[in-house]
Amino acid sequence: MSAINERNTDRGRAWIMLLLAGAFEIGYALSVGSSKAFTVLSWSITAVIFFLLTLYFLSVALRTIDVGIGYAVWAGIGAVGAAAFGSILLHQTLTAVQVFWLAVIIAGVVWLKLADSVTLRSEKSRA
Template sequence: MSATTEQNETTEGHGKAWIMLLLAGLFEIGYALSVGGSQAFTVLTWSISAVIFFLLTLYFLSVALKQIDVGIGYAVWAGIGAIGAAVFGSILLDQPVTLYQGVWLAVIIAGVVWLKLADSKQLNG
């Protein structure tokens, strides 16, 4: 196998890992919203949903962390979950987001973007 082919497979695997991390983040949003809806696990349907989302988020996160450093992967996953829970909690659960919260959520988004860029092969040579 040539070095170019090996590099392409590594890059492709790394890209798939980021897709798995994105899916883990989306399932984390579902988990957070389900836990909120479960009212301390007293509502059965929301509780079941929370358990399912929890298992899915852990599975996809573990798959992603085979290729992505745990510190970067965990930060991105938590950022996606935090942003998504705030946005969708506001929309679906009528939880208000203040201006100050919006500013700090924007900081989280910027941090997640910069972490992804910092992991880029183009930046790291």
């Protein structure tokens, strides 16, 4: 396997780890909300487990992905996911304005991923 293909594979794995970290961040946020300020033992334990998982997967992803990009994507996934699933599972209200700004966050996360793509990186290195 060539060095470029190996780097692309590593970057792909890092992005998968980052997506997993984002998913665990959503679980953490929802668990913390359900723990009632850590007074409900089962939800408190669940929150701690999700917290450890999100930190682990984020740290693995940040071995390859720049910390600024990785953290922004992780936080965006967590924020949008917590708002969406909080609305569905916890019956929290989402207004049209909130949905609009969550869509802006999603667009930002997508643009960050695109900016980290191999094509753009190779164009940048040629310039």
